[in-house]
Amino acid sequence: xxxEYTSGQSVLLxxxxxxxLNTYSMHVKEAxxxxxxxxxxxxxxxxxxxxxxxxxxxxxxxxxxKYVGKKVYFRGLIEFSNICSKDCYYCGIRKSNTKVxxxxxxxxxxxxxxxxxxxxNYASIVIQGGEIDSEAFTRRIELLLREIKERSNEELGxxxxxxxxxxxxxxxxxxxxxxxxxxxxxTSKPELYHKIHPLDSSHDLDARNRCLLALxxxxxQTGTGVMIGLPFQTVEDLADDLLxxxxxxxxxxxxxxxxxxxxxxxxxxxxxxxxxxxxFDLTLNMIAxxxxxxxxxxxxxxxxxxxxxxxxxxxxVRIGANVIMPNVTPGLYRNDYSLYxxxxxxxxxxxxxxxxxxVRIQLADGEIGYGEWGDSKHFLKRxxxxxxx
Ligand code: SAM
Ligand code: SF4
Numbered sequence: 155x156x157x158e159y160t161s162g163q164s165v166l167l168x169x170x171x172x173x174x175l176n177t178y179s180m181h182v183k184e185a186x187x188x189x190x191x192x193x194x195x196x197x198x199x200x201x202x203x204x205x206x207x208x209x210x211x212x213x214x215x216x217x218x219x220k221y222v223g224k225k226v227y228f229r230g231l232i233e234f235s236n237i238c239s240k241d242c243y244y245c246g247i248r249k250s251n252t253k254v255x256x257x258x259x260x261x262x263x264x265x266x267x268x269x270x271x272x273x274x275n276y277a278s279i280v281i282q283g284g285e286i287d288s289e290a291f292t293r294r295i296e297l298l299l300r301e302i303k304e305r306s307n308e309e310l311g312x313x314x315x316x317x318x319x320x321x322x323x324x325x326x327x328x329x330x331x332x333x334x335x336x337x338x339x340x341t342s343k344p345e346l347y348h349k350i351h352p353l354d355s356s357h358d359l360d361a362r363n364r365c366l367l368a369l370x371x372x373x374x375q376t377g378t379g380v381m382i383g384l385p386f387q388t389v390e391d392l393a394d395d396l397l398x399x400x401x402x403x404x405x406x407x408x409x410x411x412x413x414x415x416x417x418x419x420x421x422x423x424x425x426x427x428x429x430x431x432x433x434f435d436l437t438l439n440m441i442a443x444x445x446x447x448x449x450x451x452x453x454x455x456x457x458x459x460x461x462x463x464x465x466x467x468x469x470x471v472r473i474g475a476n477v478i479m480p481n482v483t484p485g486l487y488r489n490d491y492s493l494y495x496x497x498x499x500x501x502x503x504x505x506x507x508x509x510x511x512x513v514r515i516q517l518a519d520g521e522i523g524y525g526e527w528g529d530s531k532h533f534l535k536r537x538x539x540x541x542x543x
Contacts, residue, residue: 182206186213191447196393199443214442214474221449222476226520227528229313230271230279230482233491234259238284243350246415246492247284253417257490267482268302275524278311280479285317292323299330311527318361321368328372335369336408338379342398343391375533377406382440383433384412385423396444405533410456411437413494434462438473445474450531452477461496468518480511
């Protein structure tokens with residue numbers, strides 16, 4: 155999946171060229187036998203194909219069953235607004251995309267979606283949307299959190315995914331009832347980060363890192379993730395991304411394939427991307443490798459996988475993921491939360507989504523942990539250690 159560049163960097167390339175151009179000598183078997191996985195081992199695992207890939211998956215399934223079990227936990231996803239102050243070059247709802255019809259669900263619609271998740275025993279929701287930095291926005295989320303907690307008898311677990319905010323804001327939201335936060339680093343490599351974001355103070359990798367640190371300090375179950383198959387991205391970058399996740403000791407990860415969107419600046423590079431099916435395969439390799447590297451964290455099967463393969467998320471569950479985020483946003487608004495092309499299920503309502511999910515998880519040899527929060531075991535251990543120290 156990669157080739158040697160004259161600079162010594164390997165860019166992602168189609169599968170058929172892999173054997174010819176693979177200059178890494180380590181085999182997956184050798185990598186898996188190592189006590190500590192470093193960059194070289196991870197590169198071998200991420201770029202595995204054929205029998206080596208089967209070996210990687212078998213090992214990841216064993217690790218998953220041993221450390222987190224077969225349960226898959228649901229997080230009802232509420233994509234409540236596509237209004238965003240940022241201009242990430244890859245994202246369909248970026249501020250400068252004038253073709254998007256902007257929406258912002260009413261409080262009642264959000265509460266209704268949360269109630270749907272509660273009544274259907276999902277046990278947790280994720281509230282996700284564009285990034286807004288204002289007191290009115292902070293206050294609105296704070297009040298919604300309190301209301302959702304009250305209406306669900308404190309039973310519904312709440313994850314937020316609302317981008318970079320001040321530590322005070324994160325604290326207010328935590329006190330109001332949120333206990334998990336997802337903030338993808340997108341890529342841990344500064345050069346690549348700068349290529350996929352505008353070069354300005356609101357798109358700053360260091361600031362994002364500071365946010366992740368603040369979330370951990372505040373006691374959130376902290377999640378991050380990256381996009382896989384970005385233009386300019388190398389296998390080395392992806393191995394470094396996994397080592398980054400290990401180094402910052404995250405509790406949860408949600409990573410998925412990059413999918414181009416015609417109304418974004420990165421679309422310019424569409425002909426230089428790895429074919430979509432290979433981005434999909436690479437994502438599964440990344441998930442399996444991460445499961446082996448960070449055995450007891452929660453790993454979400456990204457919705458973007460399903461945009462490529464109708465049972466993409468279930469394939470991810472089989473080889474390492476243990477969280478799925480079924481969309482509970484009212485169907486009417488889903489088309490407008492279009493981050494990338496072919497976003498799945500955008501014309502279905504939550505009931506239709508639920509029925510297809512039940513069947514799909516069984517296909518992936520998983521059991522749905524209905525009614526359970528399914529908190530990250532890694533987080534629970536980390537918390538225990540902190541309390542004992
Ligand atoms: N605004 C918040 C943030 O950026 O953290 C949350 C919403 S944002 C839409 C959620 C995630 O969508 C991002 O972290 C990014 O990784 C992903 N995303 C955006 N555009 C994408 C694309 N073209 N392909 C795949 N994932 C994409
Ligand atoms: Fe906004 Fe998030 Fe999209 Fe960036 S990825 S433009 S912050 S919604």
